[in-house]
Amino acid sequence: MMKQVEGYVERITYRNEDNGYSVIYLSNPEPKADEDDEVCCVGFFSFVSEGEYLVINGRETVHKSYGPQIQVESYETKRPSSQVAIEKYLGSGAIKGIGAALAARIVRRFGEKTFEIIENEPERLAEIKGISMKMAVSVAKQFNDKRQMRQSVIFLQEYGISVNMAVKIYKFYGEKIYEIMQQNPYRLAEDIAGIGFKIADTIALKAGFNQDSEFRIKAGILYVLQQSGSNGHCYLPETELIDETAGLLGIERENVERELDNLTLNKELVIEECDGERRLYQSNLYYMEMNCGRMLHDLNIPYKIKPAVLEKKIAAIEKKDKIELDKMQKDAVFQAVQNGIMIITGGPGTGKTTTINTIIQIMESEGFDILLAAPTGRAAKRMSETSGMEAQTIHRMLEIDGGSLDDDRGGMHFERNETKPLEADVIIVDEFSMVDIYMLNALLKAIVPGTRLIMVGDVNQLPSVGPGNVLKDMIKSEFCNVVKLNRIFRQAAESQIVTNAHKINDGEQISLDNKNMDFFHLERSAGKDVINVTVQLIMKNLPPYVDATSYDIQVLTPMRKGELGVENLNKVLQAYMNPRMDGKNEHEFHGVIFRENDKVMQIKNNYQIKWERKNRFGDVYEEGTGVFNGDTGIIKQIIEAAEVVYVEYEEGKIVEYNFSDMDEMELAYAITIHKSQGSEYPAVILPIISGPRMLLNRNLLYTAVTRAKKCVTIVGSSDTVRRMIKNVNEQKRYSTLCQRIIEMGEYK
Ligand SMILES: Nc1ncnc2c1ncn2[C@@H]1O[C@H](COP(=O)(O)OP(=O)(O)OP(=O)(O)O)[C@@H](O)[C@H]1O
Numbered sequence: 001m002m003k004q005v006e007g008y009v010e011r012i013t014y015r016n017e018d019n020g021y022s023v024i025y026l027s028n029p030e031p032k033a034d035e036d037d038e039v040c041c042v043g044f045f046s047f048v049s050e051g052e053y054l055v056i057n058g059r060e061t062v063h064k065s066y067g068p069q070i071q072v073e074s075y076e077t078k079r080p081s082s083q084v085a086i087e088k089y090l091g092s093g094a095i096k097g098i099g100a101a102l103a104a105r106i107v108r109r110f111g112e113k114t115f116e117i118i119e120n121e122p123e124r125l126a127e128i129k130g131i132s133m134k135m136a137v138s139v140a141k142q143f144n145d146k147r148q149m150r151q152s153v154i155f156l157q158e159y160g161i162s163v164n165m166a167v168k169i170y171k172f173y174g175e176k177i178y179e180i181m182q183q184n185p186y187r188l189a190e191d192i193a194g195i196g197f198k199i200a201d202t203i204a205l206k207a208g209f210n211q212d213s214e215f216r217i218k219a220g221i222l223y224v225l226q227q228s229g230s231n232g233h234c235y236l237p238e239t240e241l242i243d244e245t246a247g248l249l250g251i252e253r254e255n256v257e258r259e260l261d262n263l264t265l266n267k268e269l270v271i272e273e274c275d276g277e278r279r280l281y282q283s284n285l286y287y288m289e290m291n292c293g294r295m296l297h298d299l300n301i302p303y304k305i306k307p308a309v310l311e312k313k314i315a316a317i318e319k320k321d322k323i324e325l326d327k328m329q330k331d332a333v334f335q336a337v338q339n340g341i342m343i344i345t346g347g348p349g350t351g352k353t354t355t356i357n358t359i360i361q362i363m364e365s366e367g368f369d370i371l372l373a374a375p376t377g378r379a380a381k382r383m384s385e386t387s388g389m390e391a392q393t394i395h396r397m398l399e400i401d402g403g404s405l406d407d408d409r410g411g412m413h414f415e416r417n418e419t420k421p422l423e424a425d426v427i428i429v430d431e432f433s434m435v436d437i438y439m440l441n442a443l444l445k446a447i448v449p450g451t452r453l454i455m456v457g458d459v460n461q462l463p464s465v466g467p468g469n470v471l472k473d474m475i476k477s478e479f480c481n482v483v484k485l486n487r488i489f490r491q492a493a494e495s496q497i498v499t500n501a502h503k504i505n506d507g508e509q510i511s512l513d514n515k516n517m518d519f520f521h522l523e524r525s526a527g528k529d530v531i532n533v534t535v536q537l538i539m540k541n542l543p544p545y546v547d548a549t550s551y552d553i554q555v556l557t558p559m560r561k562g563e564l565g566v567e568n569l570n571k572v573l574q575a576y577m578n579p580r581m582d583g584k585n586e587h588e589f590h591g592v593i594f595r596e597n598d599k600v601m602q603i604k605n606n607y608q609i610k611w612e613r614k615n616r617f618g619d620v621y622e623e624g625t626g627v628f629n630g631d632t633g634i635i636k637q638i639i640e641a642a643e644v645v646y647v648e649y650e651e652g653k654i655v656e657y658n659f660s661d662m663d664e665m666e667l668a669y670a671i672t673i674h675k676s677q678g679s680e681y682p683a684v685i686l687p688i689i690s691g692p693r694m695l696l697n698r699n700l701l702y703t704a705v706t707r708a709k710k711c712v713t714i715v716g717s718s719d720t721v722r723r724m725i726k727n728v729n730e731q732k733r734y735s736t737l738c739q740r741i742i743e744m745g746e747y748k
Pocket residue numbers: 323324325326329346347348349350351352353354355489490
């Protein structure tokens with residue numbers, strides 16, 4: 001039943017600082033005979049403090065353990081007018097520096113007029129013993145800030161903005177928010193993480209902006225360019241940019257053209273004519289490519305080391321490790337020692353790790369300081385295991401600033417940069433195919449000439465998720481020594497996965513006859529049959545075969561949408577692997593059900609989020625921060641009342657997420673092949689029937705197959721597999737790093 005209650009906030013017994021969910025007790029000023037003199041209210045409150053007077057509308061409910069309470073649906077703050085309330089509010093801790101005693105003194109002096117005086121004549125507070133003029137000013141400021149923030153939040157809520165977001169916005173703009181909403185709400189999309197063009201556009205249209213307002217078009221153009229960055233592009237050809245923007249905004253091309261000129265005049269975008277085409281860059285990406293081109297040349301200096309000395313050292317390592325490096329591997333070692341920059345590329349089993357380990361030993365024997373890094377946490381972990389030396393993520397190596405946002409605008413700040421470079425003689429970075437232009441730029445800025453940079457990766461893997469085609473462009477520019485390892489050392493009999501991966505890469509068809517032990521194909525043509533087989537494999541056949549659990553086996557798929565897309569497969573696999581059950585809590589977020597015991601994946605880097613490790617008695621023995629894009633874990637607990645989810649990641653790291661942060665995770669029974677880059681799994685299942693030709697290419701199949709350590713099973717159409725092997729049309733990437741490297745080389 002709906003009910004309205006009002007009264008002073010007596011006490012706040014629980015508050016979740018992130019989302020404002022609180023349990024509060026209101027004093028009932030005039031309790032009727034059958035009423036308690038305190039009313040418990042639960043719900044979301046933005047800034048209530050003890051002593052405030054609230055009018056609450058809500059639903060009467062009875063909690064099993066706590067008894068009757070009101071589930072708050074809306075509330076209003078009334079200014080406390082009686083002296084008691086004023087005193088309570090002032091002394092509640094809401095205003096820094098004023099405790100209960102001081103509050104009592106203030107109210108004794110100014111009575112009912114206390115608030116008026118704080119607002120209009122704050123200097124008079126200094127008349128009171130114990131309050132200096134400085135403090136009087138601070139009290140007035142805090143008092144006003146709180147009031148203004150409250151008003152702004154209410155104002156922003158009228159435009160459909162949530163309380164959390166409104167607070168964030170107010171903290172950024174302060175009182176300017178009114179002006180911004182009036183003049184250009186599209187600025188929100190530029191300044192506030194979490195507000196994109198689409199939300200800003202809804203707000204602006206609600207606020208009465210026209211379809212073809214100058215701000216809307218500008219914001220639309222920038223949005224389209226930013227989106228293209230998320231699709232891996234560093235620029236867009238002008239015609240494509242105009243068409244997409246006009247389509248997005250539902251306006252004429254001419255209007256877009258007009259604003260495009262203004263944006264380039266103001267240097268917000270950079271335009272370049274090349275090969276008869278006009279290219280438009282977000283200016284940061286344009287300059288990043290150019291600077292990377294220059295820095296790569298700066299680092300690429302020769303080092304003189306006598307070949308005979310090197311030969312001797314290699315021979316000693318070969319003897320110790322009982323291995324004989326082949327010509328290419330030796331060449332790689334030579335190049336690494338003799339040059340400031342080098343690239344080693346090769347497919348699976350071609351001896352990259354063996355080569356890196358030899359290089360490390362040689363560098364160590366020279367007394368050099370070596371740093372090892374990789375783009376993701378999992379890749380870094382693997383590198384540590386295979387080298388026996390600590391490897392870290394590139395972000396950690398560059399000492400990412402905890403407050404950085406790893407968004408698609410590259411808003412990251414690192415402690416290590418041109419003014420405080422990395423102190424090392426040699427830096428080796430593995431899985432370089434995953435490095436985008438932002439990461440390359442940050443890395444190069446932190447390396448000074450005199451430090452060697454060795455980049456290792458498989459150029460045939462999918463390129464980075466972020467903008468750029470870094471590894472490929474660097475190789476294509478031929479600016480430095482590149483060693484391409486192409487001999488497969490791992491025995492063919494040992495691994496059909498490796499053999500097939502190389503065949504796929506060379507465009508050779510693979511045999512899908514199930515005559516080996518680690519590469520299978522089950523022909524099915526209907527989506528529903530593919531799903532049934534996938535479920536059967538993951539639940540029953542594969543775990544004992546590869547000596548792993550169902551949760552270790554990874555379903556990889558090219559697409560997000562459709563019957564065999566990530567979203568649907570996750571729903572189906574969840575229903576089988578972790579069905580709804582009494583006592584198993586669940587929570588729905590944006591249409592997806594998350595349940596205790598679900599396998600989930602973190603989908604963006606979060607450097608601030610805290611993790612804990614507990615011993616078997618539940619005591620915390622280790623704490624740290626950071627969960628990274630691609631980390632997978634299991635939901636251990638969901639607490640609806642506190643709005644939190646606990647996820648356990650590798651090595652028993654437990655992370656608490658607020659419900660509002662659940663957009664950082666996805667179910668992970670099935671994930672896209674793109675997301676699987678840099679990870680390995682004991683067994684991989686690939687359900688493939690058909691899909692867009694653009695997407696289904698050789699590159700994608702190759703990446704998927706090379707993720708498996710012990711077993712690959714393709715379920716679906718062999719015809720599509722054959723077509724994928726033939727399809728060399730990789731998704732196009734508009735990037736000009738190669739050209740910049742060549743241009744910069746000409747100035748040297
Ligand atoms: N010169 C060599 N002679 C004999 N065996 C070699 C040689 N180089 C590498 N190997 C062996 O080949 C296998 C694959 O090598 P390695 O792990 O170095 O390759 P990789 O390119 O790093 O592979 P992946 O990318 O799949 O991990 C290993 O078992 C390794 O011992």
